[in-house]
Amino acid sequence: MLEQLVLAVVNTLFDVAPIVAILLFFQLFVLRRPLPHLKRTLLGFGYVLVGLALFLAGLEKALFPLGRLMAKSLTDPAFIGTAAASWRDYGWVYAFAAAIGFATTVAEPALIAVSIKASEVSGGTITVWGLRTAVAIGVALGIALGSFRIVTGTPLHWYIVAGYVVVVVQTYFAPRTIIPLAYDSGGVTTSTVTVPLVAALGLGLASTVPGRSPLLDGFGLIAFASLFPIMSVMGYAQIGDWRARRAARRRQTRALQDQPF
Amino acid sequence: MRQLLHDLLRSLRDSLRDLAPIVLVVAFFQLAVVRAPLPDLGGMLAGAALVVAGLTLFVRGLEMGLFPIGETMAYGFARKGSVAWLLLFAFALGFGTTIAEPALIAIAEEAATVAAQDGAIAVTEGARANYAYGLRLTVALSVGAAVVLGVVRILKGWPLHGFIMAGYVLVVIMTEIAPPEIIGIAYDSGGVTTSTVTVPLVTALGVGLAQSIRGRNPLLDGFGLIAFASLTPMIFVMGYGMVIG
Numbered sequence: 268m269l270e271q272l273v274l275a276v277v278n279t280l281f282d283v284a285p286i287v288a289i290l291l292f293f294q295l296f297v298l299r300r301p302l303p304h305l306k307r308t309l310l311g312f313g314y315v316l317v318g319l320a321l322f323l324a325g326l327e328k329a330l331f332p333l334g335r336l337m338a339k340s341l342t343d344p345a346f347i348g349t350a351a352a353s354w355r356d357y358g359w360v361y362a363f364a365a366a367i368g369f370a371t372t373v374a375e376p377a378l379i380a381v382s383i384k385a386s387e388v389s390g391g392t393i394t395v396w397g398l399r400t401a402v403a404i405g406v407a408l409g410i411a412l413g414s415f416r417i418v419t420g421t422p423l424h425w426y427i428v429a430g431y432v433v434v435v436v437q438t439y440f441a442p443r444t445i446i447p448l449a450y451d452s453g454g455v456t457t458s459t460v461t462v463p464l465v466a467a468l469g470l471g472l473a474s475t476v477p478g479r480s481p482l483l484d485g486f487g488l489i490a491f492a493s494l495f496p497i498m499s500v501m502g503y504a505q506i507g508d509w510r511a512r513r514a515a516r517r518r519q520t521r522a523l524q525d526q527p528f
Numbered sequence: 529m530r531q532l533l534h535d536l537l538r539s540l541r542d543s544l545r546d547l548a549p550i551v552l553v554v555a556f557f558q559l560a561v562v563r564a565p566l567p568d569l570g571g572m573l574a575g576a577a578l579v580v581a582g583l584t585l586f587v588r589g590l591e592m593g594l595f596p597i598g599e600t601m602a603y604g605f606a607r608k609g610s611v612a613w614l615l616l617f618a619f620a621l622g623f624g625t626t627i628a629e630p631a632l633i634a635i636a637e638e639a640a641t642v643a644a645q646d647g648a649i650a651v652t653e654g655a656r657a658n659y660a661y662g663l664r665l666t667v668a669l670s671v672g673a674a675v676v677l678g679v680v681r682i683l684k685g686w687p688l689h690g691f692i693m694a695g696y697v698l699v700v701i702m703t704e705i706a707p708p709e710i711i712g713i714a715y716d717s718g719g720v721t722t723s724t725v726t727v728p729l730v731t732a733l734g735v736g737l738a739q740s741i742r743g744r745n746p747l748l749d750g751f752g753l754i755a756f757a758s759l760t761p762m763i764f765v766m767g768y769g770m771v772i773g
Contacts, residue, residue: 310593318584319586366556369553450754489720
């Protein structure tokens with residue numbers, strides 16, 4: 268146990284080392300300034316390092332094995348039934364895909380970081396929880412649809428191109444300030460927590476469904492998980508915008524009615 | 529001291545809440561759908577405790593270390609006024625954080641296996657290693673280029689959606705001409721490039737730049753760097769597949 272932890276910290280240290288080297292080089296030799304609040308910043312980096320290592324070690328110990336096992340047993344022919352010929356027989360797989368997509372996204376540290384920043388910069392109009400829920404709903408829909416695609420064997424690029432068209436149309440109607448954040452949230456969703464579980468689901472599904480190749484069809488779920496949050500985050504802002512406008516209209520009519528004639 | 533303890537307890541509670549959905553989903557499907565008992569309950573609880581502690585520390589460190597340093601450096605570069613150094617920094621940050629990314633290494637190796645099976649490259653250890661390394665280099669270059677382009681966009685104040693639309697059109701066109709076996713990998717490589725340490729840094733850099741340049745809105749101009757970093761790998765990897773194949 269302790270050995271695993273030390274190993275996790277060393278691994279994270281190696282991952283983070285190039286980043287720290289780049290930061291230090293530019294700060295000390297190009298900007299030529301000492302690091303401000305040196306102790307605090309170093310402590311912060313230490314927290315990030317140890318925190319990430321504990322986080323990954325814990326996931327590897329507690330959730331990944333069970334998640335992988337579950338993805339495997341839910342896609343097992345013994346569970347689905349050997350006669351499963353129709354896409355309807357995979358109901359539990361879609362449900363699991365959506366649920367695990369939602370749950371892993373909520374716990375994704377990179378998304379937490381972006382949400383904190385967005386809430387800070389927007390002065391609270393975008394809430395940390397609102398953004399995270401919107402992104403998680405997008406990932407849930409994306410992974411469920413991605414599983415459906417693997418089951419039916421339809422080409423990946425049909426879905427991606429159709430998704431792009433929806434994104435383009437939404438971009439014209441959504442409030443301007445949400446657009447960069449929506450595009451960013453597509454990239455942050457798929458990180459340390461989501462990718463291992465989703466990849467296991469994709470590979471399990473592609474090796475169970477007759478006529479699918481795990482190498483050709485197992486890929487692609489992550490693309491769904493990065494496309495759909497763009498739509499759901501713009502949708503979140505559109506709904507917020509629409510409700511604010513409706514409330515304003517209501518106030519206006521009420522104000523008119525209240526006027527004595 | 530009391531304040532510190534209070535803060536720590538609050539972030540511990542937040543982390544518990546963040547983790548609750550995964551535990552619920554896994555428990556529900558295991559007990560109600562697969563109908564098997566939870567294996568190794570003690571180990572699971574210990575692991576979950578580690579995850580909660582780790583997440584708590586990470587968020588704390590984010591606010592103390594990663595965010596401030598990203599912003600400080602953005603202000604520093606804005607004050608220095610040297611665009612060339614800023615762009616070099618942007619490239620180094622994108623390239624340097626991607627080339628060593630474990631998720632990318634894993635995907636590149638898998639992609640090399642697929643390519644060897646399809647006969648796109650020779651079925652030897654050396655050819656596979658070369659292909660995988662080339663793929664990693666391609667993705668790292670594309671992320672470096674993405675951060676540079678994103679920083680130029682913030683400096684100039686160009687709207688983001690024009691770039692993204694143009695990128696999508698390019699992706700769609702290249703999907704038609706690229707060899708089919710590279711497409712799934714190309715699409716996925718866009719998602720794996722942005723790691724948990726890179727995202728907060730790059731976000732803080734973008735927002736810091738937008739805040740320190742007059743006339744830029746941090747919400748409109750500061751975000752968008754990650755969007756570039758997930759779009760360009762698709763284009764570069766499909767290009768790589770076309771050149772190799």
